[in-house]
Amino acid sequence: METIVSAEQVGKQVEVASGTLTILQEVSFAVAAGESLAIIGVSGSGKSTLLGLLAGLDLPSSGRITLAGEELNALDEDGRARLRGQKVGFVFQTFQLLPGLTALENVMLPLELAGNAAAMAQATALLERVGLAQRLDHYPKQLSGGEQQRVAIARAFAGSPALLFADEPTGNLDAATGGRIIDLLFELNAEQGTTLILVTHDDKLAGRCGRRLHLDGGRVVADESKNGVRK
């Protein structure tokens, strides 16, 4: 299977008032195209930081990350932005919809940025797919948390990304709503063959992923797939 994301000896340090804080160290793993990976661990273990690095939102202090065949360290900020635009979709815990745009406009945004002429039609279709056909013209604050998250998912899949990153996509939702969101994620993952990488505290969600990466204190302490522990 073709590798779509890989990390080699990735470390991340930040300068804080009391000195240097190490958030991640010696993180190495590879994800194959079409896989679904859950990053788990206690709060503060470095999950969000790792996700950000993998998605090219930030650069590691040491080590290399390769995304869709491109080495992130070799790209500048704008190069990484281009790569994100072409290959990557995001879903966040707080839904990161733009408050000034309607549901439809939020979903259209990545398509418009890519210069897609059929943005409106594709976005409408996606919103229908996530069950929000009636809410196209509503602003985020007029939608419930679950509905907002569905809009965010529709937007994440809008560009037909090769990779989808999600940071606690069900963190703010009740169990039932969270369950429906998870179903939706995996359905779309299956339909489009997208690679899923998500951070979660939710065992049910983690359990549905093909593979789980366990972080503790910034290190990978376990890397297990459904058919057995790898490391």
Place this chain on the structure above:
Amino acid sequence: MNRLKLAWRLLLRDWRAGELRILFAALVIAVGATSAIGFFTDRLQRAMGSQSAELLGADLILRSPRPVAETWLTHATTLGLRHSEALEFPSMVLRGDEMRLAGIKAVQDGYPLRGSLRISDTPWGVERAGDGIPPPGEAWAEARLLPLLGLEVGQALTLGDIELKVTRVVAFEPGGGGNFAALAPRLLVNRADIEHAGILGPGSRISRNYLFAGEIAALERYKRWLMPQLEPSHRLVDVREDRPTVGAALERAERYLGLASLAAVLLAGVAIAMGARRYSERHFDVSAMLRCLGASQDDILALYLPQLLLLGLIGSGVGVALGALVQAGLFQLLHELLPVRLPPPGLLPALLGLLTGLVVLAGFALPPILRLRQVPALRVLRRELTPLPLRAWLVYGAAIGAMTLLMGRYTGSATLTLSVLGGAAAALILLGVLAWLLLRASRALRHGAGVAWRYGLNNLWRRPWAASGQILAFGLTLMAMALIALLRNDLLATWQAQLPERAPNHFVVNVLPDEVARFESFLQDHAIDSAQLYPLVRGRLTAVNDTPVEQVLAPGDDGGGAVNRELNLTWSNTLQEDNAIVAGRWWTAQDAGQPLVSLEAKLAERLGARVGDRLLFTFGGGSELAVRVASLRTVKWDSFKPNFFVIFAPGVLDAQPATWMTSLYAAPEQRAAMAQMVREFPAVTVIDLERLMEQVRRIMEQVTLAVEYVLIFVLLAGFAVLYAALQSSLDERLYEGALLRTLGASRYQLRAGHLAEYALLGLLAGLFAAAGSELIAWQLYTRVFQLDYVFKWPLWLLLPPIGAALIGAAGYWGTRHVVRRSPLAVLRAL
């Protein structure tokens, strides 16, 4: 193209979502206020100019000793200018045995091109506006000519070979008074008669006046065309040059209005800066999201800069339209007080308004918008990541650059711009620190206060820099208003005080040397107030440092009328009260008899003459006198007192024949005494200044009025700042308010807290404004208007409470939603 469309769509979406309201409102008010002022002052200035043209009888006069080339007149016609020719020359008129020198003015149909003659049927009788000119065979005479000839209206006099019947008395003649070089009483005749009078032989001293009137643009073009062709003997006269008195009043008026409009521009800038900052901060998430979705930094700029430009164009357009409406309404309101003949609104203020909008936007809104480019994509995961704060030099540099540009344009004066900007910059630095210190000091207030009060004050102390910024913004608003009020009351009053009720309203010239003592006692006996008597010697300035005067001046420049014609020279021991030495020194008793002169500063500048330079004067008998410049003086031409371009040291001019002159105030009930004076001193000539003064008073009244209305615009701009500052502090207040209410704070506590917070802000802003206006006013008074400055203590008493009340009320009103909306709705909207 796609990007542009997207930018446009984002703009529309922002608009719908209400994100642009503040920025747009600030921009519209800013441009509306400045362009309303622009339209208003432009039209008023042109109207005032045309009023002065009514005094001159034309917009432009070309004086020439000879007929000018026919093409000069046809070109004027091509440009759409009207013209008329008037001949002026001295000639003897006779009635029986009596014989007098009269200043003949022969006019054609159409004269005067601007304004009108004032005539009456009897000498000093009831005046009315004259229509037309004397028909052939008739003449209209100045009142004082009649007793000199023993003539009555309806009787005939002889001019050269012809008889003319005097049918009217001329009380006022455009282009006539104010120049007491023309000492002989006026006789107005029809041009057609002159040909037959046989008095225009070769060598007669004739001055041909070509009067022009028309559109300002056409006049300007004509002037530019004509200037290079003028010969030294030609004089081009427009309002300003013809009459230093009215010119000086106009100049002052323009400065007052320019200054008032500055305040509005400054406030507008502040409002826009605050609106833009809020806009930018509210778009950090959008920008981060866009970056996350693959937009490059340049993409971000490519999305936001066109939005800014579009917003600027639309906002400025709406602002200009608003400004045009407001000024139209204003003129409607004021139509009774304003001159009847108003020029239509010009295109220039509209363009200037648009430009103002764009420049202000670029100076104040661009830096915060540029910040959007720097938003890190990682912000989508870590909300607290904000772009680096902008470099201070960029923010202030852009703002100061924009202001300098605009102020320079609005004031047209480097001194004014620099003094206001310098004052503002010094004030900002000093007072920014002061605001912060005040804030710190006010912490002492927290003791013994209730919860609400403490909560409100805490809001300020928690963000000392944000609060200092607000103090600055509110303070600037109050400061601008205070300055305008000062202007209105103080500067105008000082100006008007120069023209008191009993300002001289007559000039008396040609008092013979042996009559001086008798004349002075006559004035005393009749209780007539007069200035000192000055000797008057006629002479010409012919050379500066051995260079003939014609070569010193630019072609067409006649040195403000002081060169190439007989000058009124005088000598004096003492300097006039309202003159001021700007270079060199006034003479002492030891200098008596030394060949020294004191020169009016502006004339010196045109001549390029400095202290120590040599001037050559020529006198009637052909004698010459070389003198040295001992000092340069500024002169208040609008004081209606005797004023002179050149004053000699005592004793130097003793060899020259002199007559004496003064200015005096004659009350209406002293008219009889004036008539007796004319009889007792037949040689004396009295020149009535009443009309000229009325003109200057009217200009003052209009300026006062205009400044008052400009104050309204400044207030509007001030409210824009208030609104923007409130809005930008509101997001946080809303959130905190909702949180506090979920934690159990009562509405009352929140409201009281807000009131306390904003009232304290207002109080501090008031103090700030008092200090700032003191500083700027001091600069303005001493540097620009040359007035004495007294400490303005009322500012310190009034501004802090006004600020507390105004800002407190506005803040209280602005934050009402914080408690009206349910906490849930607020928290969800975030």
